[in-house]
Amino acid sequence: MENILRYYFDTVSEEELAGFEKELESIANGSPAGDAGDILGRAVEKAGFRPKPAKRRKHRLLILIAAAVVILATVGFVANFNKLDVYFGIRSSESPFVGIFGERGASVSNNDLTLSVDGAFSDEMFSHFLISLTAQTREGRRTIDKIERAYHLSKGYATDREDVEFFEEVYGHIDMEKLYNEGKWFQTGFIYDAGTGNSGYTICDSHYFGYNTASAFYFELIIDKTEKAIDPSKPMKITEAISGLSVEADMTANLKTVKLISDDPAAYKDVTISPLKILIRSPEDDPFAANKIITDVPSVYSEDDPIVIFVHKKDGTTVEGRNAQSIPYWKSEVKEGEPDIPVKVDSYARLSELTMLEDIDHVTILGIDYRLES
Amino acid sequence: MSDNEILTLLAKDSRRGFEALVSAYAGYIAVIVRSRLGDMLGAEEQKDAAADIFAEAYRALSKRPDSPDSLKAFLSVTAARYCAGIYRRKVKERNTVPIDDLTEQGKPEPAFERTELTELLKTLGEPDCEIFLRRYFLGQKSAEIASALGLTPGSVDQRISRGLKKLRERIGE
Structure with missing residues (x-):
């Protein structure tokens, strides 16, 4: 009989049980009220109701606290990041141009204008941020260099393990392949990083997209901090306070069409943004440059379609050079209060063999022959 | 409410x-x-x-x-x-x-009319019906039932035993 009762009550229907209303009532009335509040809170959540406003406020407060921590951490991160000034632009569908400016502080010397212009990008090349960083400090510059070198390493061009360690120390591990697969890696194209340098000639540096991709990774962390988004649909204009130089770039063209605008003709004197100047450093000038051609010619890096610099020697042979990376040049001494900035930054192409200046007849870059200046 | x-x-x-x-x-x-x-x-x-x-x-x-x-x-x-x-x-x-x-879990349903059993349980009267509900629906032990109803555990057991006997007789098991 007990089994029958157990079975009966295990399978009892709502209607059957309603017949025992009186008994159920007795059980309900005699049940302790303890834990009811606790059960209510849990039941409300399990039933899918949102927490009460009071709780939401609590959640909001937690979110705010978390956000504050993130901001503080980010600011701390940025503050420790060699005082990089970054500005950003996001590609506009109306313009084939994405410009990103970095500028140095008001107290710096005439090495203070950095202009980043995409050279000849097609729409397909851009789908994400294109970012350029300008370092105010030597350490910052080095950091950027390290990023570039890390990129090279990731592509098998660099050999220095220390580079990667430094890179990862600064950024944490970045999966280059993953970035590429996510479309954050640009295979072709280049960014100019032009400005005037203390040395008196134009620095027309180029950066690879790998560099900028790595920057993008970093940049995303501080995007809210800069609050200086540039509208890429409008012509860009940078006015540099110290030299009085302003540069206006044609949105639709590459760097060759950049116009220099200044009320003072003297401003043109030392500013020539053109691909005409080629400096070839001999080992005497720079021991690093023994087999490099250093140029302010746009140096384009592309794995699939690299721009090759042909160095035609007087003996009729040709040496090839492929863009390798940029080189910062620092003042030997930095006075107190003076910004520690590179006096200039060049890019160089690594030549396939050591070539001395006196052996060179001319250089061909992008199909244009350049005679060396005496 | x-x-x-x-x-x-x-x-x-x-x-x-x-x-x-x-x-x-x-x-x-x-x-x-x-x-x-x-x-x-x-x-x-x-x-x-x-x-x-x-x-x-x-x-x-x-x-x-x-x-x-x-x-x-x-x-x-x-x-x-x-x-x-x-x-x-x-x-x-x-x-x-x-x-x-x-x-x-595979046990065959016993040969009894559910409606009949419901009615029979009701005829047990108070507090036996509640005792049965507590025992066989809630699964309470005698001590718990006794505590809830102000009885002794022995009394609860006795009522259950008698109630089972009545039900058995009426169902004809």
Whole structure:
């Protein structure tokens, strides 16, 4: 009989049980009220109701606290990041141009204008941020260099393990392949990083997209901090306070069409943004440059379609050079209060063999022959 | 708040209605959970189970085209089924299934009329009917039943024994 009762009550229907209303009532009335509040809170959540406003406020407060921590951490991160000034632009569908400016502080010397212009990008090349960083400090510059070198390493061009360690120390591990697969890696194209340098000639540096991709990774962390988004649909204009130089770039063209605008003709004197100047450093000038051609010619890096610099020697042979990376040049001494900035930054192409200046007849870059200046 | 008021509030303002439902029956459902699963679940798990039961009940109520005649009965059945599920799962985890608990696991339905048994249980009168409900629906032990009804455990056992005898005779088992 007990089994029958157990079975009966295990399978009892709502209607059957309603017949025992009186008994159920007795059980309900005699049940302790303890834990009811606790059960209510849990039941409300399990039933899918949102927490009460009071709780939401609590959640909001937690979110705010978390956000504050993130901001503080980010600011701390940025503050420790060699005082990089970054500005950003996001590609506009109306313009084939994405410009990103970095500028140095008001107290710096005439090495203070950095202009980043995409050279000849097609729409397909851009789908994400294109970012350029300008370092105010030597350490910052080095950091950027390290990023570039890390990129090279990731592509098998660099050999220095220390580079990667430094890179990862600064950024944490970045999966280059993953970035590429996510479309954050640009295979072709280049960014100019032009400005005037203390040395008196134009620095027309180029950066690879790998560099900028790595920057993008970093940049995303501080995007809210800069609050200086540039509208890429409008012509860009940078006015540099110290030299009085302003540069206006044609949105639709590459760097060759950049116009220099200044009320003072003297401003043109030392500013020539053109691909005409080629400096070839001999080992005497720079021991690093023994087999490099250093140029302010746009140096384009592309794995699939690299721009090759042909160095035609007087003996009729040709040496090839492929863009390798940029080189910062620092003042030997930095006075107190003076910004520690590179006096200039060049890019160089690594030549396939050591070539001395006196052996060179001319250089061909992008199909244009350049005679060396005496 | 009466069942009707709770049901009306549920239809009008589901959140407030649900809160009213839980407030009214949290203690009751807690008793069912404790009685049926007290040996298996800790205090916190029991609260979670009770909360689950209310959530299930709410979902079931939301899908019903009509309101239950007895909210208490509806909740009781929901709780009982939930507890049975937990019980079976726990027993399975232990890998031992008492033969008496195989009610829904292949055991043939005994030859009796359910309606008849319902009526027979009602004829036991008070407090025996409640004692049987507590024992066989809630799974309470004699001491718990005695405590709830102000009886001695011995008296509870005696009433159960007599009640079983009556039922056996009337069903003709």
